Amino acid sequence: MKCVMLHGLGQTAQSWDKTAAEIGTDSFEIICPDLTELIRDKTPCWNELYKSVEGYCLNIGEPVNICGLSLGGILALQFCAEHSDAVNKAVLIGAQFVMPKFMLRVQNLIFRFMPQSAFNGTGFGKSEFLSLAKSMENLDFSGDLNKITCPTLIVCGEKDTANKKAAVQMSERISNSKLEIVPSSGHEVNVDAPAVLGKLLREFFGGS
DSSP, X not given: OEEEEEXXXXXXXXXXXXXXXXXXXXXXXXXXXXXXXXXXXXXXXXXXXXXXXXXXXXXXXXXXXXXXETHHHHHHHHHHHHOGGGEEEEEEESOOSBOOHHHHHHXXXXXXXXXXXXXXXXXXXXXXXXXXHHHTTTOBOTTTGGGOOSOEEEEEETTXXXXXXXXXXXXXXXXXXXXXXXXXXXXXXXXXXXXXXXXXXXXXHHOO
């Protein structure tokens, strides 16, 4: 069994390293693709990124466990809704199912005034951040939540106030799902609480 872990915007594949180490199981193989590499030489927009992730997961050739945080969580959500037969179990962390346009616009405004150097080490440059965030403003998966039929774990950091409401709503609207709030963690649960998250994932993916 393969476990595909999708990182957030501003993170890299290595952002999962500590969480993956905490999982410490031989029952499945952990794969952490670099999202920036998946769309290298392509237009940095939602459709191109999703198509690349979709192809990556389908090319594995068997049902996968999938886990995504923030941007990665939204990608995982869409993949689960469109390919329920290709997913064994799913974990959605700090994700939204309807994009908060005002928050995205404020975020984009902040990005515009940040120096290029602030984006070093993220894989995406400043213009790519702006392009991707802009392309996500109208995403709305509220009508697709009932298409997610696989066992689903919804995770949110206790301090992640911007995404907690959406996490609760998803847990209520996705069948066969449960919600876990990670104490003392902010939005980047894989960075703030890798030991706690690793234990949750090990138990969830390892269970029957």
